[in-house]
Amino acid sequence: MTAQREQLEADVLIVGAGPAGLACALRLANLIKAHNASGAKPELSAENIYVLEKGREIGAHQLSGAIMNPKALAELVPDFEKSAPLDTPVTDSAALFFTEKSSFRFPITPPPFVNTGNYVVSLNKVVKWLGEKVEAAAVNVFKEFGGAQLIYERDGIGGVITEDKGIDKNGNPKDNYQPGYELKAKVTVLAEGTRGSLTKELVAKRKLDNINPQSYGIGVKELWEVQPDKIKPGYVAHTLGWPVPSSMYGGGWIYGLSNNRVSIGLVIALEYADPRFDAHATFQKWKTNPFVRNMLEGGKLVRYGAKSLPYGGWYSMPKNYFDGGLIVGDSGSFLDSQKLKGIHLAIKSGMLAAETIFEALKSGDTSAKTLSAYQTKVENSYIKKELWKVRNFHQGFSHGQFRGFINTAFQQITGGRGFIDPMRAHAGHEAYKRISGAPAEARFAGDGKLTFDRLTDVYHSGTRHEEDQPCHLHVADLNTCATKCVEEYGNPCQYFCPAAVYEMVKDGAGQKLKVNFANCVHCKTCDIADPYQIITWVVPEGGGGPNYEGM
Numbered sequence: 001m002t003a004q005r006e007q008l009e010a011d012v013l014i015v016g017a018g019p020a021g022l023a024c025a026l027r028l029a030n031l032i033k034a035h036n037a038s039g040a041k042p043e044l045s046a047e048n049i050y051v052l053e054k055g056r057e058i059g060a061h062q063l064s065g066a067i068m069n070p071k072a073l074a075e076l077v078p079d080f081e082k083s084a085p086l087d088t089p090v091t092d093s094a095a096l097f098f099t100e101k102s103s104f105r106f107p108i109t110p111p112p113f114v115n116t117g118n119y120v121v122s123l124n125k126v127v128k129w130l131g132e133k134v135e136a137a138a139v140n141v142f143k144e145f146g147g148a149q150l151i152y153e154r155d156g157i158g159g160v161i162t163e164d165k166g167i168d169k170n171g172n173p174k175d176n177y178q179p180g181y182e183l184k185a186k187v188t189v190l191a192e193g194t195r196g197s198l199t200k201e202l203v204a205k206r207k208l209d210n211i212n213p214q215s216y217g218i219g220v221k222e223l224w225e226v227q228p229d230k231i232k233p234g235y236v237a238h239t240l241g242w243p244v245p246s247s248m249y250g251g252g253w254i255y256g257l258s259n260n261r262v263s264i265g266l267v268i269a270l271e272y273a274d275p276r277f278d279a280h281a282t283f284q285k286w287k288t289n290p291f292v293r294n295m296l297e298g299g300k301l302v303r304y305g306a307k308s309l310p311y312g313g314w315y316s317m318p319k320n321y322f323d324g325g326l327i328v329g330d331s332g333s334f335l336d337s338q339k340l341k342g343i344h345l346a347i348k349s350g351m352l353a354a355e356t357i358f359e360a361l362k363s364g365d366t367s368a369k370t371l372s373a374y375q376t377k378v379e380n381s382y383i384k385k386e387l388w389k390v391r392n393f394h395q396g397f398s399h400g401q402f403r404g405f406i407n408t409a410f411q412q413i414t415g416g417r418g419f420i421d422p423m424r425a426h427a428g429h430e431a432y433k434r435i436s437g438a439p440a441e442a443r444f445a446g447d448g449k450l451t452f453d454r455l456t457d458v459y460h461s462g463t464r465h466e467e468d469q470p471c472h473l474h475v476a477d478l479n480t481c482a483t484k485c486v487e488e489y490g491n492p493c494q495y496f497c498p499a500a501v502y503e504m505v506k507d508g509a510g511q512k513l514k515v516n517f518a519n520c521v522h523c524k525t526c527d528i529a530d531p532y533q534i535i536t537w538v539v540p541e542g543g544g545g546p547n548y549e550g551m
C-alpha cells in the first residue's frame with residue numbers, strides 16, 4: 001500500500017513520553033521560555049517540540065518498582081514536593097534472605113539496598129503529573145501515536161513516521177484507515193525506554209554499539225491491596241534466595257505504599273541456561289514464602305504488569321548522539337542495575353539532552369559534532385559517577401550468584417574496577433542450553449487467591465489491542481519455531497513471555513506457533529530472549545497495550 005502521508009515539521013521530536021522524554025521536553029520548554037523572555041535571538045517556540053506516546057494515556061505504559069531517588073526531579077521541578085504524587089517517603093530499608101519455608105533479615109542492610117531519602121511512588125502517577133506540566137508548557141503531546149519508522153538523513157536521523165491506523169489483520173485498509181504522519185525534525189530524541197524498537201534498528205544500522213551488547217532483565221510485578229497493619233507505608237525490602245536458582249541473577253521486592261497497598265515483584269536477568277525457565281511462575285512461587293503469604297493474606301490483587309529493563313550499564317551504553325538525534329533514558333542504557341534504579345537517571349539524561357538541543361537550535365547546527373556535547377555533559381554529571389561505580393556489576397553475575405557476590409565485594413573496594421575491567425558480556429539469549437528431552441513441567445495454574453496463571457494476571461494489566469490489525473510481533477520464520485526450536489530449546493517463548501502471547505498448538509502430527517498478540521504487555525522480552533533472534537517487536541496501532549494505572 002503506498003500511503004499519501006501528511007508531513008509535519010518540528011524543531012524537536014521526542015519519541016516516548018516516559019520520565020526521560022518528558023524531562024527533556026519540560027527542560028527544553030523552560031529554557032526556551034527564559035530565552036525568549038530575555039529578548040535573545042533567534043526566538044524559539046515550545047510549540048515546535050512534539051512528543052509521541054504509543055500508550056492511550058501518558059503513563060499507561062509505565063511500570064517500575066518504584067522507588068524514586070528525587071534528586072533529578074528536584075532539578076527539573078524545584079518545588080516538586082508541593083504537587084508531585086510522591087506517595088510515601090521510605091521509612092525502613094530491609095534486605096531479606098528467603099528459603100522456601102522461611103526468611104531472615106540481614107542484620108545490616110547492604111548499602112545498595114538502603115533507600116533513605118527516596119520515595120515510594122506510582123511511576124504511572126508521576127509520569128502523568130509530569131505530562132500535565134509538559135502540556136501546560138505548550139509542548140505538543142500526541143498520545144496513541146507510535147513512532148514506527150525512522151527517517152534516515154545525513155549519518156543519523158531526520159524524524160520518524162508514525163504507525164498507520166485502521167489496517168485490518170490481512171493488511172487491508174479499513175473504513176477508518178489513516179496513514180501515519182511523516183514527522184520531520186531538526187533533532188529527534190529517542191526516549192522509547194527499554195529495548196526501543198526504533199533505537200534497536202538505529203543502533204544496529206549506524207553501528208552505535210558499545211563494547212558489550214545490552215543485557216536485560218525482566219520484572220514481573222503485582223500491586224495488592226492488603227489488610228490494614230500488614231505493611232507500613234515506606235517499608236521497603238529486597239529479597240535474595242529462593243526461588244531464584246543460585247546459577248541465576250535475580251531477586252524480589254516489597255515496597256509499602258499508602259492506603260494499604262503494596263508493590264511486589266521479581267526481577268530476573270534474561271540470561272539463563274534453562275530455556276523452560278518461567279519468570280512469571282517463579283514470581284508466583286515467591287509469593288508462597290510465609291513472609292509474603294502472610295502479608296498478602298486477606299488482600300486482593302489490584303494490578304499486574306511486566307517489563308524488561310536494561311542491565312548492561314556503562315559498557316553497554318550505545319553512542320547516544322548522531323546527526324540530528326540523541327538517545328535518552330533506558331534506551332540509552334542509563335540504569336543502575338545494582339540499585340535497580342533508572343528513573344532519576346532517565347530524568348537527568350533527558351535534561352542534559354534538552355540543554356544540548358537548546359544550544360544546537362540557537363546555533364542552527366544539529367550535526368553529531370554539536371550534539372556530542374551531550375556525551376560530555378553526561379560524563380561530567382552524576383550519571384557517570386553512579387554508573388561508573390557499577391560498570392562491571394552485572395557482568396560479575398554471569399557465572400552465578402556466588403561468584404557474583406565475590407565480584408561485587410571486590411568491585412566495591414576498587415571503585416567498580418573489580419578483578420577484570422572492562423568485564424565483557426554476551427547477549428543473554430546465547431546462554432540457553434539445549435533441552436535434554438525431559439518433558440516440560442505442567443504450566444503453573446495458581447490457586448486463584450494468592451497465586452495466578454498468566455491469563456488472570458494479564459487481565460489485571462488492563463491490556464487491550466484492536467484485534468483486527470496486523471500482528472505486531474513479527475516472527476521471521478515460523479518453520480524454525482515448528483521444527484528446530486521444538487527440538488533444540490522446547491520453544492522458550494512459551495515460558496519467557498509473562499503475558500501468554502506465545503503458544504505452541506497442535507498442527508496435524510506436529511505443532512505450530514500461535515501468537516496471541518492482543519495479550520502483549522509491551523515488555524519486549526520476546527524481542528530480547530528468542531534464541532534465534534527471529535522475533536521483532538514493532539509498534540502496534542497506537543493506544544494498544546497495557547494500562548498501568550496506579551502502578
Ligand SMILES: Cc1cc2nc3c(=O)[nH]c(=O)nc-3n(C[C@H](O)[C@H](O)[C@H](O)COP(=O)(O)OP(=O)(O)OC[C@H]3O[C@@H](n4cnc5c(N)ncnc54)[C@H](O)[C@@H]3O)c2cc1C
Nearest residue numbers: 016018019020054064065067147193219329330341342343
Ligand atoms: C520491574 C522494574 C522495576 C523497576 N524499579 C525501579 C525502581 O524502583 N526505581 C527506579 O528508579 N527505577 C526502576 N526501574 C527502572 C525505571 O522504570 C526506568 O529506568 C525508567 O522508567 C526509564 O524511563 P524512560 O523514560 O527511559 O523509559 P520508559 O519509562 O519505559 O518510557 C518510555 C515511553 O516511551 C513509549 N514508547 C516506546 N516506544 C515508543 C515508540 N516507538 N513510539 C511512541 N512511544 C514509544 C513507551 O510507551 C513509554 O511510555 C524499574 C524498571 C522495571 C522494569
